[in-house]
Amino acid sequence: MNPEFVALLSRFLKYATPDQITADASLHDLGLDSMQSIELLFAIEDDCGVSLPDEALTESTFATAGSLWAAVRNARGDA
């Protein structure tokens, strides 16, 4: 995960300090609910310049910081 992505995530994870945001960290445990997932998706569009396709909008994509990062890279075509 690049530092910009970690910084973006940290804006949405009210219980997390940046060093807790590791690839294996559960986004739910760090305080992300599905309503915030919407705002996070909007932010990914704005900051990373990609929109995740419909089929990526699943529980497993939002499971960990690493799984979401993988989906972003996939959508960017650089995975």
Add this chain to the structure above:
Amino acid sequence: MNTLYDWFAESAAQHRDRIALDLGVNRLRYGELDDLAGRVAAAVVRRLGQPPNRLGLLAARSAGAYAGYLAAYRLNATVVPLNPAYPPARTAAVATAAELDLVLADAGGSAGAVPVLPVDDSALAALPPANGVAAHWADAARPAYIMFTSGSTGTPKGVPVTHANVLAFLRAVAGRAELTSDARVSQMFDLTFDPSIFDLFATWGAGATVVVPQPADLLAAVRFVRQREITHWSSVPSVIAIARRLRQLGPDRMPTLRWSMFCGEPLSVDAAAAWQGAAPNSVIENMYGPTELTVTCTGYRLPASPADWPATTNGTVPIGEPYPAVAWLLLDEDLRPAAEGELCVRGPQRFPGYLDPADDSERFVTEASGSYRLRHGTPSGSDWYRTGDRVRHENGRLIHLGRLDHQVKVSGYRVELGEIEAVARRHPEVAQAVALALAVPTGGVELHLAYEGPVVDEEQLLAMLRATLAPFMVPRRLTRFEALPLTANGKIDRGLLGRVLRSVQLPGQGPGGASHQLPNGGGPVAGPDGGADLSVRASIVPSVGGMPT
């Protein structure tokens, strides 16, 4: 037919092998759901030794939530929906105010001092057969549910709605929705938001299927419709804005949709057109109604071709005409009938009065020999309920113009700004507080709190707000003022305050650390002291009209 249990049971007897509930992971036939409701009802009676008067339902989108609803009606108890996503203190306050006998909970949780009976999947699986639990009595005048809405004094306000009210509503909309037993109806609304009554009972009355979304479906409403073959959709219009923003509303993406209903907040013509493009086979209905008038009491069906859609002065779809049994009138501020004014309603869908009679004061109008006056005590059945909505009668249809008070809609949820202010003022250092709903460029509004007082620990203030208010009511930004701006007659100048906050807190820009002079030249920097940008730090996102959380 007297109660909602009769409404369900008649249909269940006729459609025993059809699917009543599709939870994704499993499906329940009408016979199975009826049996499960009986088992839950029997467990409730075993637990209490007698049928309850009022039953709390701290459950969402589970078999226990739906069977619990029906179990309560089988016992002719009043349902009080509680939201698992709300703070425990709010749930406890509602449980106490509602004098609940028992709470059914599908995922643990507590409700203050009220005992809890688990209805999670494993608890349900262990329930013995019901052995003929019967309703202890059936009374149409009894409240079917009490919904708690935001209250301007700082305490949630209980709205009891009777079985007779709900049956009048269901009879008005059942035909209109063209529900047949092959229909598959979305269940997007939280049970704490009364349009969920349509999702459940209109569907069950037709022998059709309630289709329950999974949490991730919130992010992909269009995919949900496609994958689960939804024929009837109901939600707040905010869902359209989200789907558009995520570019999901391509042409003909939702071919299975036959009927779409939006309610809870204004539906813009623009949003309706976007939905119609993605669902070309669907009728679109815009409906309107406060909880006090039982889900919705007016509706407007858009013509099939967008070329025939009416132009309205404010770009929103009309709220249409009241249902046939609903009596209405518009009163100006001197309580005289007018073509534009406050919408007042009476008839079979009007609730009997608030749970706390103190809330009734001045909310009703009495008619006597052609003139109207405010009712101060308990309302009679023929009094008109004042909606607080400013409405114009235009070309035979009603157009919603706005509110007459400080109630706002945040993604369809009704919020009294006064409730946020009252809770903020409980903080010992907050001398004065004003909540504002500011428009955001993507549509909708965002809540801000401006407060007056010494520098406080804003994390602590925010934690206090979050512990008391429902998530959608928590302000996204807090801004401290040395002194809040006043109008010439000494009241807080909300208009000026809104302009100041907008000018310093444009999205993406942060609140700015610079000092701000109030534009009225009113002395030295009374303006915001560059408070923290809580939308970033605390990341509070309003939930969307009862979408899954």
